[in-house]
Amino acid sequence: MPELPEVETIVRGLQKTLAGKRIKEANVIFPKIVKQNLRHFKKNVEKSRIIRVRRRGKFILVDLSSGATILAHLGMTGSFLLRKPSTPLNKHDHLVLKLDKTPKELIYRDLRKFGKIKSFCTSWEEKLSELKKLGPEPLNISPSDFVNLFRRRKGKIKSALLNQQILAGLGNIYADESLFEAKIHPLQKIDKLNPEALETLRQAIQKVLKKAIKAGGSSIENYYNVNGEIGSFQLQHKVYGREGQLCKRCKTKIKKIKISQRSSYFCPRCQVLSHYNINTKAFLHST
């Protein structure tokens, strides 16, 4: 489920409802989700006030008055839900945070259990291996920084966009949608993309992500925001999940191929794989 727009939607929902509230108790139902000594986790979290909820890549960060921060990654199917304490637990509910001054409690639900939650000392954030490895945020990055991400790199552009160490936040849906928007073939070799094409890609990524955030993310199988509502960006997908359907730009049938063991959807006419796709020198020389 969760790529940058979905995580951003969840973070905004959590910030809105949880900022200022106190966590009374952390009830860990499925301990494997918490990647930390349970005592340490509870000690960091319980009786502390939530100061702020923020996002880095696909990670959710919850700053607490105890001087600790909760780090959560939703994996493929994780979600945070605010629910009435009286509602019976779902079989996939793994963590319950009881809150003060709210009629709701916060539940972490994760069908496939790929998600991870831990807490850490806020002042050590720069040393956290999970965050240290991440590339820059796609919504903030400048044109020159973006071009530099791909300098001296080989390989396929789609694989690079999925690599969180290069750029943080894109997953399979938004990589495909951004490449369609930029008219770049997912198998395009990085070293054959000139700076102009990379700038087109940067703008495409930002346009797609912003639209998706506005729509509250994409709900394909099981993505819900903190209020249990689905997003609507799946209705605006141009290629993802549309194999065999007609391209909205040119009416050609959308194709599906495997890249890095993942499905890639693209329009074979709009997204041409070009060998001429010119490096800067060749481009200048030919004009």
Place this chain on the structure above:
DNA sequence: CTGCATGTTAGGTT
């Protein structure tokens, strides 16, 4: 039964 699914990572190999 088979294949596939919004993600990450460890361990190989090229």
Place this chain on the structure above:
DNA sequence: CAACCTAACATGCA
């Protein structure tokens, strides 16, 4: 080192 592949994690669905 970079790139690429496979398997693994756990569960549900077509």
